[in-house]
Amino acid sequence: MPAPYLVAENVSVAYGPVRVLDRVSLDVARGELVALLGSSGCGKTTLLRAIAGFVRPTDGRIAVDGRDITHTPPEARGTAMMFQSYALWPHMDVAANIGYGLRMRGAARDEIARRVDEMLKLLKLEGYGGRAISALSGGQKQRVALGRALAVDPSVLLLDEPMSNLDYRVRLELRHELRALQKRVGITAIYVTHDREEALTLADRIAVIDAGRIAQLGTPDEVFHRPSSPFVAGFMGADNAVDVVRAGERWTRPPPGAAGAPVRAHFRADRARVVGAGETPAGGLVLDGVVSQRVYLGTEYRYRVRSDGADFWIEDGARRDEGTSLRVHVPDDALLVFPIAA
Amino acid sequence: MNERSWAGLALALPALLVVVTFFVAPLLMSAVLAFRGKDGGLTLMHFEKAIEFYSTDLLFSGAIVLVSTAAIGAIAVAIAGYLTLGENPRTVAILRWLYRWPLFIPFIVTAQVMRTFLAKNGMLNHVLTGVGLLDPLQAQSLLDWRGIVVAFVWKQAPFVTLLVAGAMAAVDRQHIEAARNLGASRWRVLFEIVLPQSRRTLMVGLVLSFVTMLSVLSVPLMINPNSPTMLTVDIAYRINSHGDYAVANALCLMSLALASLGAWFYLREAARKADGA
Numbered sequence: 355m356p357a358p359y360l361v362a363e364n365v366s367v368a369y370g371p372v373r374v375l376d377r378v379s380l381d382v383a384r385g386e387l388v389a390l391l392g393s394s395g396c397g398k399t400t401l402l403r404a405i406a407g408f409v410r411p412t413d414g415r416i417a418v419d420g421r422d423i424t425h426t427p428p429e430a431r432g433t434a435m436m437f438q439s440y441a442l443w444p445h446m447d448v449a450a451n452i453g454y455g456l457r458m459r460g461a462a463r464d465e466i467a468r469r470v471d472e473m474l475k476l477l478k479l480e481g482y483g484g485r486a487i488s489a490l491s492g493g494q495k496q497r498v499a500l501g502r503a504l505a506v507d508p509s510v511l512l513l514d515e516p517m518s519n520l521d522y523r524v525r526l527e528l529r530h531e532l533r534a535l536q537k538r539v540g541i542t543a544i545y546v547t548h549d550r551e552e553a554l555t556l557a558d559r560i561a562v563i564d565a566g567r568i569a570q571l572g573t574p575d576e577v578f579h580r581p582s583s584p585f586v587a588g589f590m591g592a593d594n595a596v597d598v599v600r601a602g603e604r605w606t607r608p609p610p611g612a613a614g615a616p617v618r619a620h621f622r623a624d625r626a627r628v629v630g631a632g633e634t635p636a637g638g639l640v641l642d643g644v645v646s647q648r649v650y651l652g653t654e655y656r657y658r659v660r661s662d663g664a665d666f667w668i669e670d671g672a673r674r675d676e677g678t679s680l681r682v683h684v685p686d687d688a689l690l691v692f693p694i695a696a
Numbered sequence: 697m698n699e700r701s702w703a704g705l706a707l708a709l710p711a712l713l714v715v716v717t718f719f720v721a722p723l724l725m726s727a728v729l730a731f732r733g734k735d736g737g738l739t740l741m742h743f744e745k746a747i748e749f750y751s752t753d754l755l756f757s758g759a760i761v762l763v764s765t766a767a768i769g770a771i772a773v774a775i776a777g778y779l780t781l782g783e784n785p786r787t788v789a790i791l792r793w794l795y796r797w798p799l800f801i802p803f804i805v806t807a808q809v810m811r812t813f814l815a816k817n818g819m820l821n822h823v824l825t826g827v828g829l830l831d832p833l834q835a836q837s838l839l840d841w842r843g844i845v846v847a848f849v850w851k852q853a854p855f856v857t858l859l860v861a862g863a864m865a866a867v868d869r870q871h872i873e874a875a876r877n878l879g880a881s882r883w884r885v886l887f888e889i890v891l892p893q894s895r896r897t898l899m900v901g902l903v904l905s906f907v908t909m910l911s912v913l914s915v916p917l918m919i920n921p922n923s924p925t926m927l928t929v930d931i932a933y934r935i936n937s938h939g940d941y942a943v944a945n946a947l948c949l950m951s952l953a954l955a956s957l958g959a960w961f962y963l964r965e966a967a968r969k970a971d972g973a
Contacts, residue, residue, distance in 0.1 A: 408873055428876045435877045441870035445892040455878035506878060 357420075359384035359542050360405070360510055365414035367400050374400045376566040377414065382510075387536050387543040389557035391550060391589070397566040398546045402512050405544065406435045418509050429458075434508035438515045440499040442487045448474075448498050449483035455506035473501035476535070493524045500532070504539065511536075511543040517552065529555055550590055554578060562586045584620060587690045592620040594666035597694065598639060605639040605689065607662050618694050623656060625688035626668040629681050638685045641666070645678045730945035742946040749930075749943075754950060756924040760841055761909045761954075764848040765902050771849065772856035772901065776894075777886040780864040781872070799854045803847075807918035810847040814838035814919075843919040844926070848909045856901035863897035864890050896965050903962040907955045927951045 358381035367375040375397045382388050390398040403409040405416055407428030415424045423431050434455065442451050452473050453466040461469070474480050477497040482490070490498065496516060503511055516532075517525045533556050536543055547553050553560050554574045561571045562585075569589075570582040581587035584595065597616045598605040608616045619639060634640060643661030650656075654671045659682060668682055733739035747754075775795050782788040798806065813819050816837040824830035838846070867890050875889045876882075891898070916926040927947050934944040 406873075406877055408877075428873070429879045429881060431877075433877065435874070437870040437874060439868060439870050441868060441874040443871055443875075443889060443893075454875070454880075458879035458884070502874075502878070 358382060359386075359419055360544075361415075361417045362401070362405065363415050363417075365401065365404055365411045365416060367397075367404055367409055368412050374566050375404065375411075378563075378566070378568055379414075380561060380568065380571070382542055382544065384542055385540045386558045387533075387545060387556060389545045389547055389553035389560045390563055391547055391553040391560050392563035393548055393589070396563045398548075398563045399514055400566075401563070402435070402514055402544060402546050405510065406433055406512050407431050432509040433512055434503035434506055434510075435512040435514065436499050436503045436516050438518055440495045440516075440519075442495055442498055442502070444487050446487070447483065448479065448485045448487065448490070451487065451498055452483075452501045452505050455502065459506065469505055470501075473505050476504075477501045492520050493528060496520060496528060500535075504541070509542070511541050513543060513545045515546055515548070517547075517549075525552075532556065562589055564589075581620075581690060584618065584692045584695070587620040587692070592622045592690050594621050594623060594626070595619070596639075596641065596661070596664045596666060598691070604637050605691075607641065607664075616694065617691050619684075620690040620692065621666075621684045621688050623667040624669045626666070626682045626684045628668065628670050628672070629683045631679075631681055633681065633683075635683045635685075638683055639689060641682045641684070643680065643682065645674050645676050645680065648674065648676055726945045726948055729942055730949050732942070742942040743950075746943050746946040746950065750927065750947060752924045753927055753930050754954075756841070757910065757926045757928075757951070758954060760844055760848070760926060761906055764845050764852070764909055765906045767845065767849045768853045768856050768905055769898065769902050771853040772860050773886075773891060773898065775853070775857045776861035776864050777890065779861045780867070780890060781882045781886060795854050795857055797854070798851050799858070801851070803851060803912050804914040804918070806847050806851045807915045810843055810850070810915075810919060811839065814843045814846065839919050841920060841924075844916055847915045847919060848912070851915075852905040852909060856898070856905055859901040860894055860898050863894035867893045896968070899965050900962060903958040903965075906958040910951060910955050910958075 360380075360382040362378060362380040364377045364379055365375055366373065366377055378397075378401055380388070380401070390401060392398045400409055404411050407423070407426060411424060415422055417423060418432070443454075446454070449467075449470045453470045456466045456469055470483060474483055477500060479494065479497055479501070482494065482498075487495065487498070496519075499516070517528060520528065529552060536556075545553070545556055557574060559572060560574055560577045562569045562577060564585050570577055570586045572580075577586065578590050581590055581592065587593075588595070595618050597608055598619045599608045599616045605619060621639075629635060629640075641659070641661045643659040643666075645657050646660045646665070647658035648655055649658075651669070654669050655673060656667055656669050657674065658665060658667055659680070661682075674680065730742055731738055731740070733741060775791065779788055779792055782791075801809075811818075814837065815821075816835055818837075820838070821830060821835040825832050825835060871889055871893070872885055875885045880888065911928065912926075913928040913932055916929050917932070921929055927950065931944045931947045931951070934940040934947065
């Protein structure tokens with residue numbers, strides 16, 4: 355395995371008495387895109403800002419290409435950040451925004467113009483150089499912000515939820531464009547998002563962050579199919595959780611007052627299947643319950659099912675009324691079983 | 697006009713009457729008297745006299761106010777810039793607490809403070825002599841045009857700083873971070889990112905200060921009442937010593953013309969802001 359390009363080692367950050375990052379370690383290879391995935395307030399943006407130099411770690415070190423940048427000011431790090439609000443300067447036109455970083459590096463005027471044209475072409479914004487920022491759409495602003503970051507050929511591209519202000523269709527389109535562009539340019543990138551679909555689509559690896567720590571770091575496939583903890587399982591969509599005990603070949607709900615420690619099984623709503631009332635498929639987990647809520651998704655229905663005091667969701671194409679009894683089977687390969695935390 | 701419009705007019709009438717009676721009418725009267733001769737006819741005689749006696753003071757007033765405005769602008773940008781971009785929280789907090797004090801001190805008190813501070817035997821020369829930076833024989837009074845400028849800047853810089861610091865604080869923090877991230881030093885961030893986005897507020901603050909300084913009597917009267925001095929001193933002198941309201945009115949109109957330049961800038965910026973909003 356090649357030596358990591360970006361290294362964050364035991365990085366801790368605290369805002370006053372509140373510890374936001376707790377000894378986080380992360381290695382990123384050259385040309386790799388790593389997504390930092392987590393809910394609001396988990397510390398993912400703080401880690402990005404620590405790498406950019408806007409937040410000083412209380413502990414740990416950060417290095418890029420072997421150079422320790424832990425105490426280097428932001429302007430001397432060689433990283434480029436794309437902000438959630440894009441942060442385009444309204445008093446400059448598109449070309450001046452894109453060329454600003456090059457101007458700071460002392461590039462000649464014609465060199466800046468050539469590079470800006472290159473960026474406009476790359477981002478399909480030809481002819482927009484003289485436009486005012488206020489005259490751009492959300493998608494165009496996003497491209498300009500990306501162009502401004504890429505123009506300086508940064509050592510690491512840092513993206514802070516760059517799609518969160520866009521509507522769903524534009525987001526889908528730009529997501530694929532961004533991935534293709536990152537591959538083409540071969541830039542090392544860290545992408546902060548709370549959207550798991552975005553992380554799965556874009557990233558080479560995903561770091562799921564929970565309460566200031568990396569809960570799991572792995573390829574999208576690993577994180578999605580083999581979550582290392584109930585938190586990661588829940589975050590990656592396996593948000594149904596029921597207590598179970600092993601009964602021979604299959605899992606079952608623990609009988610009331612049963613001895614022995616039960617474990618908790620997590621599964622995704624789309625992996626549960628409705629079976630006939632008397633049917634008992636081999637293996638897996640069989641749950642009997644009653645429909646307590648129905649939500650129409652367009653191509654199918656999402657049902658909330660109550661079973662022995664536990665609630666879970668399933669997805670099924672057939673329409674059923676609330677109050678209908680049904681039997682649900684979850685196959686073994688869809689069950690993610692974890693010991694119940696004390 | 698319907699009943700509602702009448703009710704609206706009735707509500708606005710007292711305020712309107714006050715403005716017309718105590719502001720518009722005296723102003724018009726003053727303008728008319730500036731052009732009226734002893735025989736009641738139209739004349740430019742008072743203006744000719746005003747220019748003959750006080751043209752140097754007119755230039756002096758304009759120059760003093762312009763120099764003060766420039767110095768106020770520079771100081772306000774420096775303080776507001778540090779409050780926005782400073783990285784030492786303690787220094788920022790101290791500066792934020794300290795810079796506003798002169799806001800609460802009247803012009804006349806400021807003038808008195810400066811008399812004590814800038815006189816030949818004043819505190820400034822004492823301190824400079826005490827630390828060995830000034831030979832006592834070379835000590836001189838600064839109670840001339842320099843004293844007026846120092847007093848104006850000391851009094852007005854906090855007001856403009858207050859406005860500019862507010863405007864700078866309203867600049868999206870990510871705009872600053874984006875520039876620093878791309879390699880801009882804090883100086884470049886101040887002059888290329890923050891200041892252009894606060895420029896209109898700075899202009900408005902400077903124009904308001906310009907007009908205020910033009911109308912201050914106490915500072916030039918207490919610091920530098922001898923010629924050349926500011927028009928406000930001349931106006932007071934024409935009235936108090938000669939009872940010459942006509943020339944005083946002509947000087948007032950000349951002062952108003954100077955202030956109107958500032959007002960024109962102010963209104964232009966306000967209109968641009970409204971267009972941009």
